[in-house]
């Protein structure tokens with residue numbers, strides 16, 4: 088029987104790749120979208136289907152993770168086999184500026200979803216989008232046994248979601264899993280995350296459209312993978328015989344400075360001539376060094392990332408060059424207000 092999936096956060100980077108993957112696998116995909124005064128569906132426009140087509144398999148529904156009654160109503164209406172809770176306020180620095188909203192959406196939002204699942208009485212498989220940020224400055228390499236040390240309102244909110252997901256699995260027997268995903272990027276990454284901010288700037292500087300790139304902490308190290316590899320891991324988690332929690336990571340860690348060096352050199356530029364540090368992009372507290380150990384996912388799920396650091400940088404720079412040449416890039420992230 089073809090399956091039905093419900094994705095919150097379908098308009099985001101991961102939601103868009105996951106929707107693609109599930110449609111190819113024959114799923115009917117329902118996606119939660121927020122009502123906005125401007126369109127927020129750029130990342131899934133290539134997947135649109137005519138709702139009058141009887142084989143219409145991508146169905147977008149208005150809703151919000153802050154609206155419990157709507158979430159319960161949607162789950163009752165959709166009757167999903169699988170739920171992927173990817174919706175969140177995802178920016179760590181913004182979580183210091185909007186801690187209450189971040190807690191409401193990222194922590195209580197997950198609880199609203201779990202309660203809707205529990206009260207529906209249906210057998211649903213539930214994926215919770217957890218984050219390596221929950222490890223904070225715990226020693227690397229971090230895996231499922233590493234003690235969490237959240238270092239931001241975002242990380243603390245995600246940790247609440249992590250624990251209640253585990254609790255609903257153990258207390259109610261719900262097939263609920265936590266993916267603890269290290270940073271994963273792509274040409275669809277939001278422009279205010281550091282990798283995309285860098286690759287967009289590289290393209291624009293190369294074409295003479297921008298002069299400087301202002302960044303914060305250049306010494307922070309992250310384990311950066313490729314988003315399409317990671318959404319495949321999410322799907323695998325919901326196909327396993329038993330529910331569990333899994334780290335997804337590449338096992339390599341590189342600094343923001345190294346990312347700059349490689350990205351600028353891809354177009355024959357020296358980052359030192361263009362990158363400046365600015366207080367504006369520093370956080371009240373940062374996470375210094377993340378490097379994941381995904382052995383459990385490899386062993387139990389057979390999951391392995393295909394794209395590593397150098398290739399990722401190439402993919403992102405090349406895609407941004409094409410966009411900038413076609414004048415399709417958005418200049419707003421260069422103003423220094425965002426990011």
Ligand code: NAP
Nearest residue numbers: 096098099100101151152173174175177216218268270271
């Ligand atoms: P993203 O591109 O920032 O997308 C976030 C999604 O959440 C968007 O669809 C956004 O909708 C939606 N959203 C925000 N607030 C919402 C609300 N109140 N109600 C419903 N939906 C809401 O994030 P991503 O990179 O795809 O990440 C997906 C998930 O994985 C997130 O939960 C994130 O915290 C987690 N995660 C990401 C990474 C990573 O490296 N990418 C690593 C670990 C964990 P709009 O488009 O309308 O804003």
Ligand code: F7E
Nearest residue numbers: 177179218219220269270279280281302303304307368426
């Ligand atoms: O920062 C440093 C910054 O914002 C990475 C989210 O998807 O991954 C992401 O969170 C590092 C940090 O990602 C700038 O201080 C320097 O040390 O790209 P980021 P993040 O904070 O790691 C995790 C796994 C998630 O779960 C989150 O949802 O880069 N950095 N200069 C900068 N960061 C930004 N954004 N902008 C700068 O100018």
